[in-house]
Protein backbone atom coordinates (compact mmCIF):
# COMPACT_ATOMS: atom_id res chain seq x y z
CA UNK A 1 0.00 0.00 0.00
CA UNK A 2 1.99 2.93 -1.25
CA UNK A 3 1.20 6.57 -1.69
CA UNK A 4 4.47 8.22 -2.34
CA UNK A 5 4.93 11.69 -0.95
CA UNK A 6 8.28 12.11 -2.61
CA UNK A 7 8.77 14.38 -5.59
CA UNK A 8 11.29 13.08 -8.10
CA UNK A 9 11.18 16.48 -9.82
CA UNK A 10 12.97 18.14 -6.90
CA UNK A 11 15.94 15.78 -7.31
CA UNK A 12 15.98 16.44 -11.05
CA UNK A 13 15.93 20.18 -10.41
CA UNK A 14 18.79 19.92 -7.88
CA UNK A 15 20.82 17.87 -10.36
CA UNK A 16 20.18 20.34 -13.17
CA UNK A 17 21.41 23.12 -10.89
CA UNK A 18 24.69 21.28 -10.34
CA UNK A 19 24.14 19.35 -7.09
CA UNK A 20 26.44 16.36 -6.96
CA UNK A 21 25.35 14.82 -3.66
CA UNK A 22 21.62 14.97 -3.10
CA UNK A 23 20.19 14.40 0.39
CA UNK A 24 16.58 13.55 1.24
CA UNK A 25 14.80 13.66 4.63
CA UNK A 26 14.13 10.86 7.10
CA UNK A 27 11.03 8.79 6.24
CA UNK A 28 10.33 10.79 3.12
CA UNK A 29 7.98 8.13 1.80
CA UNK A 30 5.35 8.24 4.54
CA UNK A 31 3.93 10.30 7.39
CA UNK A 32 5.73 9.41 10.60
CA UNK A 33 3.16 7.34 12.46
CA UNK A 34 3.07 3.73 13.60
CA UNK A 35 0.29 2.90 11.15
CA UNK A 36 2.07 4.43 8.18
CA UNK A 37 5.41 2.84 9.05
CA UNK A 38 3.83 -0.60 9.07
CA UNK A 39 1.56 0.00 6.07
CA UNK A 40 4.38 1.39 3.94
CA UNK A 41 7.12 -1.03 4.92
CA UNK A 42 9.13 -2.57 2.13
CA UNK A 43 11.73 -5.32 2.05
CA UNK A 44 15.28 -4.68 0.90
CA UNK A 45 16.21 -7.53 -1.40
CA UNK A 46 19.39 -8.28 -3.38
CA UNK A 47 17.55 -7.68 -6.68
CA UNK A 48 16.23 -4.29 -5.49
CA UNK A 49 17.11 -2.64 -8.82
CA UNK A 50 14.34 -4.52 -10.58
CA UNK A 51 12.11 -5.86 -7.80
CA UNK A 52 8.77 -4.03 -7.53
CA UNK A 53 8.54 -4.94 -3.84
CA UNK A 54 11.57 -2.72 -3.14
CA UNK A 55 9.84 0.36 -4.43
CA UNK A 56 11.95 2.99 -2.66
CA UNK A 57 15.32 1.35 -3.29
CA UNK A 58 14.43 0.70 -6.92
CA UNK A 59 13.26 4.24 -7.48
CA UNK A 60 16.29 5.88 -5.80
CA UNK A 61 18.75 3.59 -7.53
CA UNK A 62 17.24 4.40 -10.94
CA UNK A 63 17.23 8.10 -10.11
CA UNK A 64 20.89 8.16 -8.98
CA UNK A 65 21.90 6.34 -12.15
CA UNK A 66 19.85 8.46 -14.52
CA UNK A 67 21.08 11.70 -12.91
CA UNK A 68 24.64 10.38 -12.47
CA UNK A 69 24.63 11.74 -8.87
CA UNK A 70 25.09 10.45 -5.34
CA UNK A 71 21.82 10.18 -3.47
CA UNK A 72 21.68 9.92 0.32
CA UNK A 73 18.21 8.55 0.34
CA UNK A 74 16.65 9.88 3.56
CA UNK A 75 15.08 6.80 5.04
CA UNK A 76 12.20 4.37 4.57
CA UNK A 77 10.50 1.75 6.77
CA UNK A 78 12.34 -1.48 6.06
CA UNK A 79 10.33 -4.65 6.59
CA UNK A 80 11.74 -7.14 9.08
CA UNK A 81 10.44 -10.60 8.34
CA UNK A 82 8.19 -11.96 11.07
CA UNK A 83 8.17 -8.73 13.12
CA UNK A 84 5.67 -5.98 13.71
CA UNK A 85 8.51 -3.48 13.75
CA UNK A 86 10.57 -1.96 10.97
CA UNK A 87 14.08 -0.65 10.59
CA UNK A 88 14.35 3.07 9.88
CA UNK A 89 16.78 2.59 7.01
CA UNK A 90 18.77 5.07 4.98
CA UNK A 91 20.27 3.92 1.69
CA UNK A 92 23.07 5.76 -0.10
CA UNK A 93 23.56 5.31 -3.82
CA UNK A 94 26.53 6.03 -6.03
CA UNK A 95 26.33 7.39 -9.55
CA UNK A 96 25.77 3.90 -10.93
CA UNK A 97 22.76 3.35 -8.70
CA UNK A 98 24.56 0.86 -6.44
CA UNK A 99 24.00 0.92 -2.70
CA UNK A 100 27.20 2.14 -1.04
CA UNK A 101 25.88 2.45 2.52
CA UNK A 102 22.90 1.18 4.48
CA UNK A 103 22.28 2.88 7.81
CA UNK A 104 19.64 1.62 10.21
CA UNK A 105 18.78 4.25 12.82
CA UNK A 106 20.76 3.25 15.87
CA UNK A 107 19.27 5.39 18.64
CA UNK A 108 15.50 5.52 18.86
CA UNK A 109 13.55 8.61 19.79
CA UNK A 110 11.52 7.73 22.88
CA UNK A 111 10.47 10.92 24.58
CA UNK A 112 7.99 11.89 27.24
CA UNK A 113 7.61 15.59 27.98
CA UNK A 114 4.37 16.10 29.93
CA UNK A 115 2.29 18.73 28.15
CA UNK A 116 4.78 18.65 25.30
CA UNK A 117 5.42 15.57 23.26
CA UNK A 118 5.10 11.87 23.98
CA UNK A 119 6.46 9.59 21.32
CA UNK A 120 7.89 6.08 21.52
CA UNK A 121 9.64 5.27 18.30
CA UNK A 122 10.89 1.99 19.75
CA UNK A 123 7.32 0.64 19.76
CA UNK A 124 7.46 0.18 16.01
CA UNK A 125 11.08 0.66 15.01
CA UNK A 126 13.84 -1.78 15.87
CA UNK A 127 17.27 -0.27 16.54
CA UNK A 128 19.80 -1.02 13.84
CA UNK A 129 22.48 -3.61 14.58
CA UNK A 130 25.84 -2.17 15.73
CA UNK A 131 27.48 -0.60 12.71
CA UNK A 132 29.34 2.51 11.59
CA UNK A 133 27.81 3.78 8.36
CA UNK A 134 30.40 5.45 6.20
CA UNK A 135 31.05 5.44 2.47
CA UNK A 136 33.72 6.55 0.08
CA UNK A 137 33.24 9.08 -2.73
CA UNK A 138 35.82 10.60 -5.07
CA UNK A 139 35.74 13.64 -2.76
CA UNK A 140 35.95 12.23 0.75
CA UNK A 141 34.40 9.72 3.11
CA UNK A 142 30.88 10.55 4.25
CA UNK A 143 29.47 9.26 7.54
CA UNK A 144 25.80 8.76 8.11
CA UNK A 145 23.33 8.88 11.01
CA UNK A 146 19.59 9.50 11.22
CA UNK A 147 17.95 12.29 13.22
CA UNK A 148 18.16 11.37 16.95
CA UNK A 149 21.54 9.71 16.23
CA UNK A 150 22.90 13.28 16.15
CA UNK A 151 22.57 13.49 19.94
CA UNK A 152 25.28 10.87 20.41
CA UNK A 153 28.72 12.44 19.94
CA UNK A 154 30.46 9.12 20.50
CA UNK A 155 29.05 7.73 17.26
CA UNK A 156 30.01 10.79 15.22
CA UNK A 157 33.52 10.73 16.64
CA UNK A 158 33.95 7.11 15.61
CA UNK A 159 32.91 8.07 12.07
CA UNK A 160 35.65 10.69 12.11
CA UNK A 161 38.13 8.16 13.51
CA UNK A 162 37.29 6.11 10.41
CA UNK A 163 38.04 9.02 8.12
CA UNK A 164 34.77 10.92 7.66
CA UNK A 165 35.14 14.52 6.53
CA UNK A 166 31.41 15.01 6.12
CA UNK A 167 28.60 13.64 8.24
CA UNK A 168 25.05 13.59 7.01
CA UNK A 169 21.88 13.25 9.11
CA UNK A 170 18.59 12.84 7.27
CA UNK A 171 16.06 14.00 9.87
CA UNK A 172 12.45 14.50 10.85
CA UNK A 173 13.41 16.44 13.96
CA UNK A 174 10.55 17.00 16.41
CA UNK A 175 9.01 20.47 16.44
CA UNK A 176 9.06 20.55 20.24
CA UNK A 177 12.80 19.92 20.62
CA UNK A 178 13.92 21.32 17.28
CA UNK A 179 13.70 24.99 18.09
CA UNK A 180 16.24 24.91 20.89
CA UNK A 181 18.27 21.84 20.08
CA UNK A 182 18.57 21.05 16.36
CA UNK A 183 20.73 23.97 15.31
CA UNK A 184 22.93 23.64 18.38
CA UNK A 185 23.41 19.90 17.91
CA UNK A 186 24.32 20.33 14.25
CA UNK A 187 26.81 23.08 15.05
CA UNK A 188 28.25 21.09 17.95
CA UNK A 189 28.80 17.98 15.82
CA UNK A 190 30.36 20.08 13.02
CA UNK A 191 32.73 21.85 15.42
CA UNK A 192 33.69 18.99 17.69
CA UNK A 193 34.41 16.69 14.75
CA UNK A 194 35.71 19.36 12.35
CA UNK A 195 33.51 18.10 9.52
CA UNK A 196 30.95 19.46 7.11
CA UNK A 197 27.57 18.65 8.63
CA UNK A 198 24.64 18.12 6.29
CA UNK A 199 21.15 17.61 7.57
CA UNK A 200 17.95 17.28 5.61
CA UNK A 201 14.75 17.75 7.60
CA UNK A 202 11.21 16.97 6.50
CA UNK A 203 9.02 19.91 5.63
CA UNK A 204 6.09 20.64 7.90
CA UNK A 205 2.97 18.65 7.02
CA UNK A 206 0.33 21.34 6.63
CA UNK A 207 -2.23 18.88 5.20
CA UNK A 208 -2.37 16.69 8.28
CA UNK A 209 -1.75 18.42 11.60
CA UNK A 210 -2.35 15.16 13.52
CA UNK A 211 0.83 13.44 12.32
CA UNK A 212 4.31 13.94 13.77
CA UNK A 213 5.40 17.45 12.81
CA UNK A 214 8.95 18.17 11.86
CA UNK A 215 11.06 21.21 12.69
CA UNK A 216 12.41 21.15 9.11
CA UNK A 217 15.48 23.39 9.01
CA UNK A 218 17.74 21.46 6.68
CA UNK A 219 21.19 22.95 6.52
CA UNK A 220 24.82 22.55 5.65
CA UNK A 221 27.40 23.69 8.20
CA UNK A 222 31.11 24.12 7.72
CA UNK A 223 33.72 22.63 10.08
CA UNK A 224 33.91 26.10 11.64
CA UNK A 225 30.24 25.80 12.54
CA UNK A 226 29.22 28.36 9.97
CA UNK A 227 25.80 27.88 8.38
CA UNK A 228 26.34 27.74 4.61
CA UNK A 229 22.67 27.35 3.73
CA UNK A 230 19.49 26.72 5.66
CA UNK A 231 15.83 26.04 4.99
CA UNK A 232 12.89 26.94 7.22
CA UNK A 233 9.77 24.75 7.51
CA UNK A 234 8.57 24.60 3.93
CA UNK A 235 9.50 22.25 1.12
CA UNK A 236 12.46 23.63 -0.79
CA UNK A 237 15.91 22.81 -2.15
CA UNK A 238 19.02 24.30 -0.56
CA UNK A 239 22.51 24.20 -2.03
CA UNK A 240 26.03 24.51 -0.66
CA UNK A 241 29.46 24.48 -2.25
CA UNK A 242 31.80 22.40 -0.13
CA UNK A 243 35.50 23.13 -0.04
CA UNK A 244 37.16 20.19 1.67
CA UNK A 245 40.36 22.21 2.18
CA UNK A 246 38.50 23.75 5.11
CA UNK A 247 38.54 20.39 6.89
CA UNK A 248 42.29 20.01 6.44
CA UNK A 249 42.94 23.61 7.44
CA UNK A 250 40.86 23.66 10.62
CA UNK A 251 42.31 20.31 11.71
CA UNK A 252 45.81 21.81 11.34
CA UNK A 253 44.87 25.08 13.03
CA UNK A 254 42.84 23.80 16.00
CA UNK A 255 44.24 20.36 16.77
CA UNK A 256 41.46 19.01 18.98
CA UNK A 257 41.43 15.65 17.24
CA UNK A 258 45.04 15.14 18.34
CA UNK A 259 44.75 16.74 21.74
CA UNK A 260 42.65 14.10 23.44
CA UNK A 261 44.03 12.96 26.78
CA UNK A 262 44.11 9.23 26.17
CA UNK A 263 45.73 8.86 29.60
CA UNK A 264 42.55 10.34 31.07
CA UNK A 265 39.72 8.97 28.92
CA UNK A 266 39.20 6.84 25.80
CA UNK A 267 36.39 6.08 23.44
CA UNK A 268 36.20 2.37 22.86
CA UNK A 269 34.52 0.83 19.84
CA UNK A 270 32.75 -2.48 20.50
CA UNK A 271 32.89 -3.62 16.88
Ligand SMILES: O=C(O)CCC(=O)C(=O)O
Nearest residue numbers: 109147148172173174177
Ligand atom coordinates in the same frame (compact mmCIF):
# COMPACT_ATOMS: atom_id res chain seq x y z
O1 LIG B 1 16.31 14.40 19.32
C1 LIG B 1 15.27 15.02 19.17
O2 LIG B 1 14.90 15.89 19.96
C2 LIG B 1 14.39 14.77 17.99
C3 LIG B 1 14.67 13.49 17.33
C4 LIG B 1 13.59 13.08 16.42
O3 LIG B 1 12.65 13.78 16.20
C5 LIG B 1 13.68 11.78 15.76
O4 LIG B 1 14.70 11.09 15.89
O5 LIG B 1 12.72 11.43 15.08
